Amino acid sequence: MSVMQTESNLVKEAWELLEDSIVYYQGRPVGTVAARDPSVEALNYDQCFVRDFVSSALLFLIKGQPEIVRNFLIETLGLQSSEKQMDCFNAGLGLMPASFKVESWEGQQFLTADFGEHAIGRVTPVDSCLWWLILLRAYVKSTGDLDLAHQPEFQQGILRILKLCLADRFDMYPTMLVPDGAFMIDRRMGVAGHPLEIQALFYAALRSARELLLPNRKGEVYIQIVNQRLTTLNFHIREYYWLDLRRLNEIYRYRGEEFGETAVNKFNIYPDSIPDWLTEWMPEKGGYLAGNLGPAQMDFRFFTLGNLMSIISTLASDRESRAIMDLFEQRWQDLVGYMPLKICFPTVEDLEWRILTGCDPKNVPWSYHNGGNWPVLLWAFAAAAQKMGRPELGWRAVELAERRLSEDEWPEYYDGRNGRLVGKASRKYQTWTIAGYLLARELLTNPHHLNLISFNEDPEMLEWMCLTRELR
Ligand code: GLC
Numbered sequence: 276m277s278v279m280q281t282e283s284n285l286v287k288e289a290w291e292l293l294e295d296s297i298v299y300y301q302g303r304p305v306g307t308v309a310a311r312d313p314s315v316e317a318l319n320y321d322q323c324f325v326r327d328f329v330s331s332a333l334l335f336l337i338k339g340q341p342e343i344v345r346n347f348l349i350e351t352l353g354l355q356s357s358e359k360q361m362d363c364f365n366a367g368l369g370l371m372p373a374s375f376k377v378e379s380w381e382g383q384q385f386l387t388a389d390f391g392e393h394a395i396g397r398v399t400p401v402d403s404c405l406w407w408l409i410l411l412r413a414y415v416k417s418t419g420d421l422d423l424a425h426q427p428e429f430q431q432g433i434l435r436i437l438k439l440c441l442a443d444r445f446d447m448y449p450t451m452l453v454p455d456g457a458f459m460i461d462r463r464m465g466v467a468g469h470p471l472e473i474q475a476l477f478y479a480a481l482r483s484a485r486e487l488l489l490p491n492r493k494g495e496v497y498i499q500i501v502n503q504r505l506t507t508l509n510f511h512i513r514e515y516y517w518l519d520l521r522r523l524n525e526i527y528r529y530r531g532e533e534f535g536e537t538a539v540n541k542f543n544i545y546p547d548s549i550p551d552w553l554t555e556w557m558p559e560k561g562g563y564l565a566g567n568l569g570p571a572q573m574d575f576r577f578f579t580l581g582n583l584m585s586i587i588s589t590l591a592s593d594r595e596s597r598a599i600m601d602l603f604e605q606r607w608q609d610l611v612g613y614m615p616l617k618i619c620f621p622t623v624e625d626l627e628w629r630i631l632t633g634c635d636p637k638n639v640p641w642s643y644h645n646g647g648n649w650p651v652l653l654w655a656f657a658a659a660a661q662k663m664g665r666p667e668l669g670w671r672a673v674e675l676a677e678r679r680l681s682e683d684e685w686p687e688y689y690d691g692r693n694g695r696l697v698g699k700a701s702r703k704y705q706t707w708t709i710a711g712y713l714l715a716r717e718l719l720t721n722p723h724h725l726n727l728i729s730f731n732e733d734p735e736m737l738e739w740m741c742l743t744r745e746l747r
Contacts, residue, residue, distance in 0.1 A: 296706040331707070344413075348423070369438060468567050510736075518557070562595065623645060
């Protein structure tokens with residue numbers, strides 16, 4: 276069989292699997308299930324997860340099937356204010372469920388949502404409401420149906436999310452403070468505080484909300500608050516999360532215990548906290564945004580989705596975005612290996628694993644969230660590569676994935692330092708693996724679709740930067 280034939284067979288197979296994963300509610304398509312693995316008990320993988328649905332949704336939009344995305348947005352909005360929470364405690368209004376499921380009772384179908392009260396460890400799905408806003412914008416961009424977003428229920432839904440995310444709270448930083456496991460890494464992994472992935476999604480969600488808010492009195496007030504937060508958040512991440520060899524040298528020679536406003540080492544990062552692996556691993560050319568930042572704490576691990584979404588959303592500057600792509604190229608074997616892509620690098624091991632994961636047997640080194648390889652990340656990689664003018668890197672990753680995905684029955688994740696083993700507890704026929712592959716191909720073949728998910732540099736930020744430069 277020719278290469279082209281194999282490719283088109285793969286694409287055909289993937290599309291059929293994706294169609295089979297669609298969830299229907301009262302006869303209408305409303306989402307896709309997380310996985311359809313006949314060999315194991317479904318647990319909650321028979322539900323539609325908000326974050327998992329993103330890649331499928333973008334594909335359906337691209338392929339001219341917006342109804343499923345519209346239905347999804349309407350139904351999840353209806354679930355937003357659900358009051359069923361854990362032990363009678365209601366989480367903040369505006370929270371979106373991690374997932375939902377269609378259930379039947381006395382011949383009637385209804386939707387039940389999981390806000391984390393069923394999830395392992397009772398984790399809070401902070402990313403759901405952010406992805407929801409990003410998807411609503413993608414839907415509007417693809418269909419031109421701004422009326423949907425302007426409906427009173429949608430405006431109320433957007434404002435509820437904004438109120439929840441922008442509320443005054445005990446924090447000194449413009450970044451969003453969240454508990455552990457609040458996003459794709461939904462188990463304890465030492466990702467509490469101000470993790471990069473949440474900040475990138477927060478940034479993209481705020482940019483989306485700004486486009487979707489009706490400019491009435493209330494809308495205008497929120498647009499101003501959003502604008503202010505966008506610039507401070509953007510500055511904070513670009514300035515303080517950035518790591519490259521130059522910055523590493525600065526941190527290495529940082530003084531500790533600096534007091535007052537003129538402190539260079541604002542977060543009191545101690546040079547001894549630079550991990551040994553990093554001084555060797557940081558390439559001459561390239562860099563990345565750190566995983567997390569807090570008082571005397573910089574998480575030096577590389578988190579893939581956070582970095583990729585920072586490129587896609589323009590949270591990272593143009594220079595930084597280019598350098599992140601350079602890092603992928605320079606450290607290909609570590610970050611891509613045999614199966615794109617590593618969820619984070621490197622792993623936490625031994626005592627650190629005990630302390631950070633609470634001895635989680637699923638998150639042992641080079642497995643699952645602790646350094647496993649997740650094919651779903653392929654679409655975000657393709658998007659970032661395409662956006663930064665490096666499509667050849669995107670194709671290289673797609674070709675790698677094509678060698679294994681179908682044969683391995685579309686696994687959820689891979690294990691091992693270079694992602695050579697199908698994950699120990701990995702599901703087969705994982706929908707976002709399938710959709711991630713198809714979407715990556717789509718974005719590389721028809722780059723104009725990138726605009727559904729990506730953003731240009733924020734003009735407000737440029738203005739703000741000029742202003743602060745003048746003041747300096
Ligand atoms: C796992 C993943 C999570 C995903 C869910 C459904 O819990 O950690 O990110 O949403 O499976 O696929």
